[in-house]
Amino acid sequence: MKNMLKHLFCSNPGKKAHPAAAALNLLLVCGLLTAIFWLSLAAINVAFDFSFVVTFRTRLWRGFIVTLELSVLSMLISLAIGVLSALGQGSRILAIRYLCNIYVKFIRGTPLIMQIYLFFYIIGTAWGVTNRLLAGALILSIFEGAYIAEIIRGSMLSIDASQLEAARAVGLTRVQTARYIIVPQLVARTLPALTGQFASIVKDSSLLSMISVIELTQTMREISATNFRLFECYIFLGLLYLCLTLPITFVSKRMERRFDYAS
Amino acid sequence: MRVEFHNLSKRFDDNRTVLEPMDFTDDIHTLAVIGPSGGGKSTLLRILGGLITPTTGEILMDGAPISRDESALQRYRANLGFVFQQSGLFKHLNALENITLPLEKVHGYSKKEAIERASALLTRFGLENDAQKHPAALSGGQQQRVAIARAIAAKPKLLLLDEPTSALDPEYTTEVLDIVDELKNEGLDFIIVTHEMGFARHACEKIVFLCEGRLMEYGESAELFGNPQTSQLKNFLGKLLEWNV
Ligand SMILES: Nc1ncnc2c1ncn2[C@@H]1O[C@H](COP(=O)(O)OP(=O)(O)O)[C@@H](O)[C@H]1O
Ligand SMILES: [Mg+2]
Numbered sequence: 001m002k003n004m005l006k007h008l009f010c011s012n013p014g015k016k017a018h019p020a021a022a023a024l025n026l027l028l029v030c031g032l033l034t035a036i037f038w039l040s041l042a043a044i045n046v047a048f049d050f051s052f053v054v055t056f057r058t059r060l061w062r063g064f065i066v067t068l069e070l071s072v073l074s075m076l077i078s079l080a081i082g083v084l085s086a087l088g089q090g091s092r093i094l095a096i097r098y099l100c101n102i103y104v105k106f107i108r109g110t111p112l113i114m115q116i117y118l119f120f121y122i123i124g125t126a127w128g129v130t131n132r133l134l135a136g137a138l139i140l141s142i143f144e145g146a147y148i149a150e151i152i153r154g155s156m157l158s159i160d161a162s163q164l165e166a167a168r169a170v171g172l173t174r175v176q177t178a179r180y181i182i183v184p185q186l187v188a189r190t191l192p193a194l195t196g197q198f199a200s201i202v203k204d205s206s207l208l209s210m211i212s213v214i215e216l217t218q219t220m221r222e223i224s225a226t227n228f229r230l231f232e233c234y235i236f237l238g239l240l241y242l243c244l245t246l247p248i249t250f251v252s253k254r255m256e257r258r259f260d261y262a263s
Numbered sequence: 264m265r266v267e268f269h270n271l272s273k274r275f276d277d278n279r280t281v282l283e284p285m286d287f288t289d290d291i292h293t294l295a296v297i298g299p300s301g302g303g304k305s306t307l308l309r310i311l312g313g314l315i316t317p318t319t320g321e322i323l324m325d326g327a328p329i330s331r332d333e334s335a336l337q338r339y340r341a342n343l344g345f346v347f348q349q350s351g352l353f354k355h356l357n358a359l360e361n362i363t364l365p366l367e368k369v370h371g372y373s374k375k376e377a378i379e380r381a382s383a384l385l386t387r388f389g390l391e392n393d394a395q396k397h398p399a400a401l402s403g404g405q406q407q408r409v410a411i412a413r414a415i416a417a418k419p420k421l422l423l424l425d426e427p428t429s430a431l432d433p434e435y436t437t438e439v440l441d442i443v444d445e446l447k448n449e450g451l452d453f454i455i456v457t458h459e460m461g462f463a464r465h466a467c468e469k470i471v472f473l474c475e476g477r478l479m480e481y482g483e484s485a486e487l488f489g490n491p492q493t494s495q496l497k498n499f500l501g502k503l504l505e506w507n508v
Pocket of ligand 2: 305
């Protein structure tokens with residue numbers, strides 16, 4: 001009896017659960033979550049009404065697209081910033097090294113919301129970037145670039161000296177060593193974490209609503225301000241973000257397994 | 264192969280002399296380098312392998328000096344085989360690719376030729392079922408056998424091995440040393456740094472004893488083991504025998 005319970009409800013972490021046990025427990029958890037939501041809703045006497053999704057479908061779709069554009073643009077720019085600052089942190093030229101160090105420390109040590117206001121003032125007002133989408137993507141990229149720099153720097157440091165010596169020993173030239181040994185190992189170590197960071201970019205882009213970039217969160221704020229269906233609005237908002245982040249997380253996990261040849 | 268060096272010494276950046284000036288001239292088929300840890304054995308082997316440059320001195324291999332120019336050194340290294348103590352295999356490549364990569368990129372084999380050569384070696388070393396495995400999925404003994412296969416794949420003139428069995432569990436030591444012995448019987452010259460005194464004594468013709476950066480003794484292995492001259496070598500061998508069965 002005790003054994004059967006154990007098989008139905010337990011499985012060692014890291015191991016796949018039995019399909020039956022997985023289904024049962026998933027159902028249980030979903031039921032529990034629904035119950036909590038339901039009871040909370042009942043307590044404030046609201047009934048679900050998702051009709052706004054249809055009413056505002058064009059605006060929601062536009063917001064979704066803006067979030068998507070923001071995310072993709074920021075991924076590209078932040079990747080470039082991240083690679084450059086990671087290289088810069090390892091530079092022999094002191095000024096470059098210090099600049100990159102200060103950048104990474106400052107960004108990682110301060111909240112995004114503060115940076116959004118500060119950089120919006122600089123980029124938007126002082127530099128005159130009036131396109132809010134572009135300004136938003138730039139601000140977000142400056143923020144995420146510091147985290148990406150740390151990811152890349154970490155994997156650079158983790159490349160073993162023994163691998164480089166082995167490359168020399170078999171007679172590879174420096175260029176060949178970079179191409180056939182260093183870059184593949186860097187990519188394998190960086191890609192999973194980098195993909196995970198892209199999921200953060202999607203989520204963090206929601207804070208750009210603070211400077212009135214009409215992305216998904218801002219759209220939803222405006223809608224909920226007119227129909228007062230806060231609960232439904234934000235649940236739906238969460239689902240939309242999951243549509244973007246879950247596939248990214250899935251890809252990240254896949255890559256983690258695919259590149260898990262070492263360590 | 265004729266190995267010759269004069270006034271060879273090495274001092275690292277921290278200014279500690281790791282190898283005192285030493286001279287050597289002899290024809291080598293099988294040479295074991297023995298001595299206590301930190302005595303400079305790996306450093307000497309790395310210098311001979313063209314992986315680091317000596318502080319002073321000149322080395323001649325079959326009469327040709329080892330250049331200090333990087334592209335000449337790179338060609339020199341390509342014509343040697345080097346086996347490290349551990350983690351000498353490329354972690355992101357499987358066993359087969361570890362062997363084919365240098366064959367294709369350094370020695371100009373076509374992909375097909377490289378795979379044929381690599382597969383033949385893997386089969387010969389009993390690894391035909393492990394060709395697709397990454398180093399992390401291989402045992403230490405299997406890793407070293409792949410490393411040896413990679414080192415000899417391009418038919419080098421000389422094989423250098425730096426304690427190839429030191430990181431292995433004892434049961435894997437034999438399988439690796441057997442291969443080295445087999446290669447010797449095929450006429451491949453090698454220099455091995457090892458703590459396996461049985462192998463040094465019975466499988467290697469000549470022995471170099473390095474201690475505290477000095478080349479203390481050199482000679483035929485039977486002679487050197489049977490009749491050690493210096494107190495350091497007597498001491499060293501005595502310590503090794505202390506716990507022997
Ligand atoms: N790259 C290096 N920089 C500074 N010191 C080193 C370096 N490599 C080795 N040494 C020092 O040289 C000495 C001899 O090392 P090594 O040649 O590895 O000895 P062995 O292989 O006989 O144990 C050791 O004291 C070691 O700390
Ligand atoms: Mg050593």
